[in-house]
Amino acid sequence: MTQKLDTLEAALQAAFGDTLKSTVRALGEITLTVPAAAYAATMLRLRGDPTLKFEQLIDLCGVDYSDYKNQPWDGPRYAVVSHLLSVTHNWRVRVRAFAPDDDLPALPSVNEIWSSANWFEREAFDLYGIIFEGHLDLRRILTDYGFIGHPMRKDFPVTGNVEMRYDAEKKRVIYQPVTVEPREVVPRVVREDNYGGLTH
Template identity: 70%
Template sequence: MTTSLDNLQSALESALGNKIKAFKRDRGEITITVSAADYMDAARVLRDDARLKFEQLLDLCGVDYSTYKDQPWDGPRFCVVLHLLSVSLNWRVRVKVFAPDDDLPIVASVTEVWSAANWYEREAFDLYGIVFDGHVDLRRLLTDYGFIGHPFRKDFPVSGHVEMRYDTESKRVIYQPVTIEPREITPRIIREENYGGLH
């Protein structure tokens, strides 16, 4: 395993050079971070370079780092994470790219490099509001087309902004402000002596 990781690390550093902004090797996995400006070029190198051959995109997701590890985060808020597989060379890599603007997070679409990115990018757009520049069909995937906001952002209220219900008088579905009062419920804990027959 160590030899394989050493070879992968060497191949990544050789092929990508200064495009790698951060490199992490932990728990038998390698994670590289590239800048948004280098993201598309790095994706092509990862797929096409004979030393790497990452033919398959396994996963792409968004991340909101605004309160990472319950601490204030110093850096860009939104990140896109890819998991790539080289079937021919039998190795994997995780690639991270941060959107430079928190107010309008934009990164390039990699659908022309890996077509499997299509629905993953739509999902990240829908849930986090990350815009994938160059995506040919960037629209919501999981929420309703009239949905307001992006529900996986950490500042999105748990109960949402609106609720929908069927109105029998107008005989149609209507949207209205949320009627649930936000509250925090602490469960009541009952401690019994000798519970479960333990003494």
């Protein structure tokens, strides 16, 4: 395993040199951090270069780094993380690219490189609000069409913003502000001194 990672790391270094922001090797995996401006070209080369040949995109997701590990985060807030597999060389790599603008996070789509990116990018758009430039069908995939916001962002309200219900009088589905009442989340055992006849 170590020799294979050495070979992969050498191939990545030969292909990209100093264009990568960082290459981290930990827990038997290599993670590349790519500048946003070089993201599309890097992904294209990872697939097409015969010394790398990452034919498959296994996963692509969004990440909100605000309050990362319960610590203040100094840097761009949103990133896209992809997991690639080379069947030819039997190795994997993780690629991370940060969106440069926190107010309107955007990165190029890799759907033209790997068709499997289609729904992954739609999911990252829906849940994190990351725009994938060049994606031909970028619309919500998990939430409702009238949904407001992006629920995996760390500042999204736990109860949401609106709820949907069927109104029998209007005979249609309506949207209204959330009516969920906050509830006690501390177990009874902790909040009641005499719960179950126990005394402290």
